[in-house]
């Protein structure tokens with residue numbers, strides 16, 4: 001039997017060997033995983049091993065058969081490969097602080113990095129909690145909204161459930177995780193009222209007002225208005241100021257989904273579009289998109305974290321509190337508001353005496369990794385200035401595509417970029433079905449394995465949609481993408 005390497009410990013050598021394979025992978029010189037599938041399947045598709053092969057062999061297989069056949073979504077999709085700083089921090093925390101609770105440096109960095117993000121994004125009135133992604137971050141924010149809306153009419157929805165229909169207003173371009181949140185929160189997916197957008201993909205204010213009014217007439221409780229700070233499809237930013245003012249005036253929870261686009265606020269040229277964030281009751285961001293952590297990091301920010309506490313508390317559990325010191329039990333009860341500060345009986349003398357900030361009561365996860373450490377590492381590495389430069393570079397890349405395409409007879413921009421997404425297509429008067437032509441072009445492009453933008457639809461027209469968010473997305477890629485699209489388009493047209 002092979003010894004467990006964790007018992008003997010030689011992370012230093014093993015990690016450096018994996019690091020070398022990852023450096024190689026990032027050059028994207030390998031064939032696509034699907035093309036070599038038969039080869040790696042033969043090696044990986046094996047029965048449950050009764051005897052182990054040892055850590056050296058595992059490391060070798062990881063490098064040769066697994067890493068080399070990984071995913072190219074980083075190039076340029078909406079999620080991207082983690083930056084080096086984020087990888088180091090995440091790896092470190094998986095060993096040195098497997099849980100985000102307890103009174104440790106990692107728990108401290110969780111809160112510090114959340115506060116740094118609020119400062120960087122000009123939402124200093126908020127407090128946050130990390131979760132696994134935008135889906136869960138939206139769910140947590142809307143859990144807070146449900147608590148707020150029902151407490152106003154004397155009901156604790158988390159404890160007792162809900163007794164009447166509600167509405168959430170969101171634009172037709174909103175991410176579908178909003179609907180799923182409605183399903184999970186027991187208000188139903190159909191409670192999401194989709195508000196029409198203008199030709200730029202932004203929520204129409206008159207349509208929003210009409211929808212709220214219609215519901216008010218039949219006594220449906222308005223639960224939240226959801227606005228996009230950068231839609232996933234096109235990067236459109238809803239009129240946050242007007243929507244925020246309406247929400248404030250009507251006393252409705254105002255949620256801003258900035259999973260992708262919140263970092264855009266760092267670019268002074270688009271910053272004015274974020275005016276209105278000051279009215280937000282909740283905001284989300286996915287650090288695993290534009291900020292470049294590994295996938296599995298989102299943050300929900302709320303004006304008042306007590307709403308999350310009441311929406312998501314687990315209430316005391318014996319296996320947690322029962323296995324802890326009196327100080328931990330006191331701290332947990334104090335955090336839940338069950339006891340007052342002056343009745344904390346036991347003193348904290350050890351990191352195990354205190355859970356630290358009780359993030360497990362602000363969301364839906366108990367065991368959870370430390371995510372803040374990756375955000376901290378990234379911001380320590382390049383600072384706000386570095387992050388701003390990256391955001392500006394990516395916005396410039398989308399802009400460069402648009403500028404070039406507008407003066408080229410065979411390219412057409414369907415939506416002027418707001419942020420780092422450009423929606424454009426190949427065009428020629430002789431093409432009868434531009435949608436299927438561009439679909440075909442896109443499939444050929446992907447097969448070349450160099451550029452992996454997605455497609456989307458803008459007002460019914462299929463467009464190619466590069467989205468630049470990765471630290472490894474560099475301006476030269478724009479020229480490469482444009483050349484490839486023109487070359488493939490010309491070939492398709494000639495054939």
Ligand SMILES: *Cc1c(COP(=O)(O)O)cnc(C)c1O
Pocket residue numbers: 078132133134135136138175177228230231232257258259260261286298
């Ligand atoms: C990506 C995205 C989501 C979903 O986030 P995940 O991290 O994929 O769960 C939600 N809203 C918006 C606007 C997004 O761009």
